[in-house]
Amino acid sequence: MLSGSRRKISSISGWPLPSTRERWPRQFGFFTDQKDYERYTREAVRQALINLEAVDAPAGEMDVILGSGWPGILLHEAIGHGLEADFNRKKVSAFTDRIGKKVASELCTVVDDGTIPSRRGSLNLDDEGTPTHRTVLIEKGILKGYLQDRLNATLMGMPLTGNGRRESYAHIPMPRMTNTFMLAGETPPEDIICSVKKGLYAVAFGGGQVDITNGKFVFSTSEAYLIEDGKVTRPVKGATLIGNGPDVLRRVSMVGTDLKLDEGIGTCGKDGQSVPVGVGLPTIKIDGLTVGGTTTGT
Amino acid sequence: MMDRLELTQELASDLLAQAKQKGASQGDALMVESDSFSATVRLGEIEKVSQAQEKRLGLRLFFGQSSATAATSDISRESLERLVDQTCVLARSTAQDQFSGLPHPEELARELPELDLLDDNARTLSVERKISLAREAEERALSFDPRIINSEGAEFSGQFSRVIYSNSHGFSGEYRGSFFNLSVAPVAKLDGLMQRDSWYSSKRKFSRLESPQSVGEKAAQRVLRRLGARKVRTQEVPVVFDPETAGSLLRQLSGALSGYSLYKGASFLIGKLGNKIASDLVTVVDDGTIPAALGSKPFDAEGLPTREKKIVEKGILQSFLLDTYSGRKLGYPSTGNASRSVGGPPVVAPTNFYLSPGHHTPEEIIASVEEGFYITELIGFGVNLLTGDYSRGAAGLWIEKGKLTYPVEEVTIAGNLKEMLLNIAMIGSDLEMRGRISAPTIMISHMTIAGG
Numbered sequence: 223m224l225s226g227s228r229r230k231i232s233s234i235s236g237w238p239l240p241s242t243r244e245r246w247p248r249q250f251g252f253f254t255d256q257k258d259y260e261r262y263t264r265e266a267v268r269q270a271l272i273n274l275e276a277v278d279a280p281a282g283e284m285d286v287i288l289g290s291g292w293p294g295i296l297l298h299e300a301i302g303h304g305l306e307a308d309f310n311r312k313k314v315s316a317f318t319d320r321i322g323k324k325v326a327s328e329l330c331t332v333v334d335d336g337t338i339p340s341r342r343g344s345l346n347l348d349d350e351g352t353p354t355h356r357t358v359l360i361e362k363g364i365l366k367g368y369l370q371d372r373l374n375a376t377l378m379g380m381p382l383t384g385n386g387r388r389e390s391y392a393h394i395p396m397p398r399m400t401n402t403f404m405l406a407g408e409t410p411p412e413d414i415i416c417s418v419k420k421g422l423y424a425v426a427f428g429g430g431q432v433d434i435t436n437g438k439f440v441f442s443t444s445e446a447y448l449i450e451d452g453k454v455t456r457p458v459k460g461a462t463l464i465g466n467g468p469d470v471l472r473r474v475s476m477v478g479t480d481l482k483l484d485e486g487i488g489t490c491g492k493d494g495q496s497v498p499v500g501v502g503l504p505t506i507k508i509d510g511l512t513v514g515g516t517t518t519g520t
Numbered sequence: 521m522m523d524r525l526e527l528t529q530e531l532a533s534d535l536l537a538q539a540k541q542k543g544a545s546q547g548d549a550l551m552v553e554s555d556s557f558s559a560t561v562r563l564g565e566i567e568k569v570s571q572a573q574e575k576r577l578g579l580r581l582f583f584g585q586s587s588a589t590a591a592t593s594d595i596s597r598e599s600l601e602r603l604v605d606q607t608c609v610l611a612r613s614t615a616q617d618q619f620s621g622l623p624h625p626e627e628l629a630r631e632l633p634e635l636d637l638l639d640d641n642a643r644t645l646s647v648e649r650k651i652s653l654a655r656e657a658e659e660r661a662l663s664f665d666p667r668i669i670n671s672e673g674a675e676f677s678g679q680f681s682r683v684i685y686s687n688s689h690g691f692s693g694e695y696r697g698s699f700f701n702l703s704v705a706p707v708a709k710l711d712g713l714m715q716r717d718s719w720y721s722s723k724r725k726f727s728r729l730e731s732p733q734s735v736g737e738k739a740a741q742r743v744l745r746r747l748g749a750r751k752v753r754t755q756e757v758p759v760v761f762d763p764e765t766a767g768s769l770l771r772q773l774s775g776a777l778s779g780y781s782l783y784k785g786a787s788f789l790i791g792k793l794g795n796k797i798a799s800d801l802v803t804v805v806d807d808g809t810i811p812a813a814l815g816s817k818p819f820d821a822e823g824l825p826t827r828e829k830k831i832v833e834k835g836i837l838q839s840f841l842l843d844t845y846s847g848r849k850l851g852y853p854s855t856g857n858a859s860r861s862v863g864g865p866p867v868v869a870p871t872n873f874y875l876s877p878g879h880h881t882p883e884e885i886i887a888s889v890e891e892g893f894y895i896t897e898l899i900g901f902g903v904n905l906l907t908g909d910y911s912r913g914a915a916g917l918w919i920e921k922g923k924l925t926y927p928v929e930e931v932t933i934a935g936n937l938k939e940m941l942l943n944i945a946m947i948g949s950d951l952e953m954r955g956r957i958s959a960p961t962i963m964i965s966h967m968t969i970a971g972g
Contacts, residue, residue, distance in 0.1 A: 279911070281934060281970035282754035312562070314672050314707050314716065394568070429901035431913070435672075435707055435716035436749075438930050440900035440913035462902035462911040462932050464970075514902065514911040514932025514970040518754050 269426065269445050272457045279446070279461035279515025285418045286463065286511040287449065289425035290411070290482040294501030297332055297402050298490070299430040299439040300467040301325070305359055305367070306385075306397040306492075307374035309434050316437030316468050317365065325365045326471030329407050332360040334369055336384055336400030342486040343401035343500035347384070350395050354384035359402075360471070371397045389495040396492060403502030407477025411505035414476045416452040422513050423447045423454050424463070437467035440514075462514040470508060478505030525595050527551040527575055529694060532686035538604045539581050540688065544611065546582040546622050548687035550821065551575075552862050558677035559647070561654040563662075567673055569647065578862035581607045585616040591863035619848040622822065625689040627844075627854065629825040632818040636811045637697035642726035643680065650676050653702060653732050660736025661706040665744055672716060674704035674736075678726075683817075691823035699814060700726050704739045710747040717743035717897075722955060724812050742896070745917065749927035751971040752918060758892035759933060759967045760885055760919065763950060765895045766959035770875055772937060773804065774957065776905045777831065777839075778868040779846025788908040788938055789837065797837045798941035801878055804832040806841065808856065808871030815872035815956035821860035826871050829855060835942075841868050875959040878947030882961040885946045887922035893969055894919050895933065908937035914969075931971040940964050 253259065288296060301317070309315035317325070326332070336345050336354030345354050350372045358366045370378075371386030374397055387398035415423060423446065430441030442462045447454045483502035490499045525531060532549040539547045553575045560568040577600070578591035588610035592603050658674035678700040686692040703720035719739035721730035730738075761769065781787040789797065798804075808826025810816050820826055822844055830838045842850065843858035843866045859869035886894060895916040902911035911934040917924045948961030 279934075281932075281968050283970075283972055312670070312672065314670055314714070316714065318714075392572070431899045431901070433716065433899065435714045436746075436929065438899075438913065438915070440902070440932070442900055442902035442911065459907070459909050460902060460904055460911065461934065462900050462913055464900075464913045464930055464932050466930060512751075512930065512932065512970050512972070514913070514934050516911075516934045516936075516968045518756060518968060 272445060273459070276457040276459045278517045279458040280422065280448070280513055280517050281515045282518065283510050283512050285421035286508045286513065287414055287418060287421065287423045288503060288506050288508070289423070290478065290480045290503055290505050292484040292487065292501065293424060293427055294403050294484060294503035295427050295430045295441050295488070296470070297404060297503065298399060298488070298499065298501050299432040299441055300465060300470050301332065301359065302334070302399045302402045303432050303492070304434055304437060304467050305369055307368040307370045307378060307380070308397050310368050311374050311378050314435050316435060320365050320468070321367070323365055324363050325468050326360050326363040327474045328363045329477040330360055330363055330471050330474050331358070331405040332402070333358050333405065334385070334399055334402045338401055341401050341483065341500045342488065342498045343399065345400065348386045349388045350386035352382045352384045352386060354400060357383045357385070369397045369399060371395050387497050389497060393495050396495065398492065398497050399490060399499050401483065401500035401502065403481065403483060404477070404504060404506070406479050406481035406504045409476045409478055411478040411480050414478055414505050414507050415449060415454060417476065417507065418449045419451060421449045422458070423449050428460070432467065438464065439467055440464045458515065464512045464514060470511065473509045473511070474506050475509045476507040480504050523596055525597065527553050527577065527595065527682070527684055529684055529686055529692045532684060533692065535579060535600060535604060536686060536688050538601070539579070539608065542604065542608050543583060544581040544608060545584055546688050548580050548622060548685065548822070550578045550860060550862055551684040552681060554679055554681040556677070556679040557650065558675055559650040559654050560673050560675045561651060561658055562673035563671055564655060564659070566651055569651070576862040579603055579607050580865065581611045582621055583611045585618055585620050586614045587611050587620050588614055589863065589865050619845055621844070622687055622689055623824055623844040623854055628689060628691045628823045629693065629819040632693050632695070633809055635809065635816045635818055637695060637724055637816060638680070639698045639700070639725045639727070642678070642698060642700065645726070656732035657702055657704040657736040660733045661704050661740045664737060664740035665708070667710060667744060667747060668706045668708045668740055670707035672705040672707060675701070677701050685819065685821065685823055687823055693819050693823065695818050697724060699724050700729055702729055702732060702735050704736055706739050706743050708743045708747055715743055715746040715749070717746055722814060724814060728812070746915065746927050746929070749915065749929035751930050752928050752969060753972050754970050756966050756968050758889050758945070758963060758965055760889060760892060760894045760961060760963045762894065762896050763948070763952065763954070763958070763960055765898050766875065766962045767955065767957050768898055769940070770804070770873060770959050771957050772903050772905065773941070774841060774870045774873050776937070777841045779840055779842040779850060780868055781905055782840060783846055783849040786906050788906060792837050793840065795837055796835050797938070798832055798835045799944045800835045801947050802832055802835050802941065802944055803830065803876040804874070805829070805876060806831050806857070806870050806873045810872050810953070813872045813953055815870065817871065820856045821858040821866050822854065824854055824856040824858065826856045841870055843868050870957060872953065873957045874951060874953065875947065875962070877949045877951035877960045880946050880948055882948045882950050885948055885961055885963050886919055886924060888946065889919045889922060889963070892919040893928065893933070894924055903937070910935050910937050910940065931969050933967050933969055935967040940967070
């Protein structure tokens with residue numbers, strides 16, 4: 223479960239902002255520099271105004287383009303949780319016993335990387351003293367690895383990955399994600415949008431959730447648009463997208479050049495423990511995902 | 521080693537007297553002492569056993585209209601003296617807020633009802649007994665059917681707690697309580713695809729918990745009926761919410777009724793007091809005085825009585841859920857719904873919040889539907905309490921000609937809470953207070969299902 227509600231400034235729609243540019247709060251000055259907090263405020267107002275004009279979201283299966291950055295919440299829900307070692311040791315994950323198998327299109331390489339400087343999900347050591355790693359989860363479509371803590375790595379006879387995390391001293395460690403993202407591809411983002419006749423372009427999301435065992439995941443848009451004849455047209459109201467983790471990345475038919483990490487808003491909840499995490503994504507196209515709006519037919 | 525003090529009402533008034541001497545105009549102290557445990561078993565083996573004792577004390581002080589709250593778990597003279605000093609410093613330096621302050625003295629609870637919230641006998645449960653309760657529930661689920669091949673485990677947990685609250689208007693009260701929870705999550709497999717589901721029982725009295733056998737059996741039945749689930753096509757149909765998922769709608773209603781959502785302008789129910797917000801069948805009650813119920817307490821986190829109140833009566837909105845601060849912001853008295861963690865200011869929370877039962881059995885409700893969706897699980901966060909827009913992932917069973925047929929998954933249900941409440945067409949007689957927020961089966965006349 224990932225939610226992005228930890229914002230100091232939120233719009234009246236109360237949902238997270240899309241990423242707009244790379245800038246990271248390394249120092250306290252970030253929070254007092256007027257142009258930074260103004261940018262957040264303007265962004266929140268912009269999104270609220272757009273949503274005032276939103277029409278009902280469509281209902282049914284259609285092509286979906288996810289914008290870069292925070293829409294990487296897809297990876298967190300659809301595959302990240304399902305690759306945490308505890309669920310795989312217990313064989314209750316939809317990804318159980320699938321290492322070495324194809325779970326995504328060849329365009330997809332997904333990593334979990336706790337070593338990126340100044341990122342929300344980064345740690346020098348995990349909460350059991352293991353140095354964090356860049357762990358390849360999916361390489362060119364093939365499932366490569368799990369996210370391990372000490373207990374599960376030992377029981378499974380697999381190497382540590384530096385993903386043993388805990389909310390506080392009063393909590394036990396569990397395998398958790400750090401910064402989870404897909405590497406950039408080769409298609410310019412404009413070309414991806416042009417390729418869709420009728421679909422949804424989603425650039426900002428609220429929270430998401432996954433059923434680890436059957437792989438069904440959801441994530442909910444907070445800024446999304448219809449695509450008609452290759453053009454982004456009307457904004458639509460918030461809608462939940464639902465898919466199947468082991469299947470959704472097989473439907474990725476285009477990956478953009480514009481990889482971006484989110485702006486540092488994600489908090490992941492598991493078994494009652496909350497930890498800060500990052501996600502990232504280039505613009506991608508998914509051929510057929512169920513969009514949970516209210517407008518049926520065409 | 522500093523002397524540890526016992527948490528008592530005298531200690532609370534002592535601290536408030538110290539604060540007054542140091543210039544505080546008003547204040548209150550909240551103390552919580554808890555003793556909690558859990559035992560988790562998976563595939564018959566012990567997975568985790570935990571036990572924790574905690575004592576915490578929170579102090580809230582007002583200097584005129586500015587205030588601060590601070591808390592500690594170091595309950596010694598020296599530490600508490602520092603706590604009073606530091607809270608004074610913080611309270612003097614925060615911004616003035618004309619709505620801040622304690623409730624008026626005449627609002628405070630005078631007689632505290634005995635609500636039978638504690639099961640003291642259960643303190644003698646041994647660790648072995650706790651483990652075996654979890655083990656028995658899991659065993660029953662695993663042995664129920666050969667398709668049940670795995671388990672995420674079973675857990676028995678509980679807590680004993682003592683709450684003391686005193687304020688500078690002279691209110692002082694305390695109560696003790698307990699709760700116990702038994703749950704199991706079996707995994708079943710068919711044609712290489714797995715499903716998980718769970719069942720639980722949660723009560724203030726150990727003796728009132730469902731038996732491990734019953735919890736295990738229900739969990740097994742719930743997971744088995746999900747096997748072979750499929751998508752349905754996109755369409756608009758009547759939707760039946762089982763009591764668990766109907767409870768989630770009530771939870772969202774309580775969020776939209778919270779004084780904090782309302783004064784921030786973030787609720788679809790702003791300005792709707794006295795208006796029709798739901799179908800005539802709908803009566804919603806908040807009652808913190810039900811004996812031995814999970815959400816009961818003799819007074820709220822500001823010392824106000826927790827009375828029974830109709831929130832919605834025959835579809836008409838009668839009351840918001842307010843504490844003193846949010847009430848003043850909106851121009852209404854508190855409804856006795858202040859809730860507070862030791863370290864923070866009060867917030868609003870329902871006590872026992874439930875949808876009054878109707879006259880139809882769940883079977884009659886299902887039988888009334890020609891074609892529709894019986895929902896047993898909802899996931900995701902696609903609910904906007906400002907606009908009422910509602911879109912969530914759902915799983916359940918398809919209804920054909922009044923009968924439950926095949927399982928359904930990977931679909932969403934969507935609508936708008938404003939219309940959904942007005943479109944409640946039938947309410948079941950099957951209300952059971954399984955949690956703080958409870959509802960019977962309900963039927964909403966139409967919603968959009970998005971699938972294939």
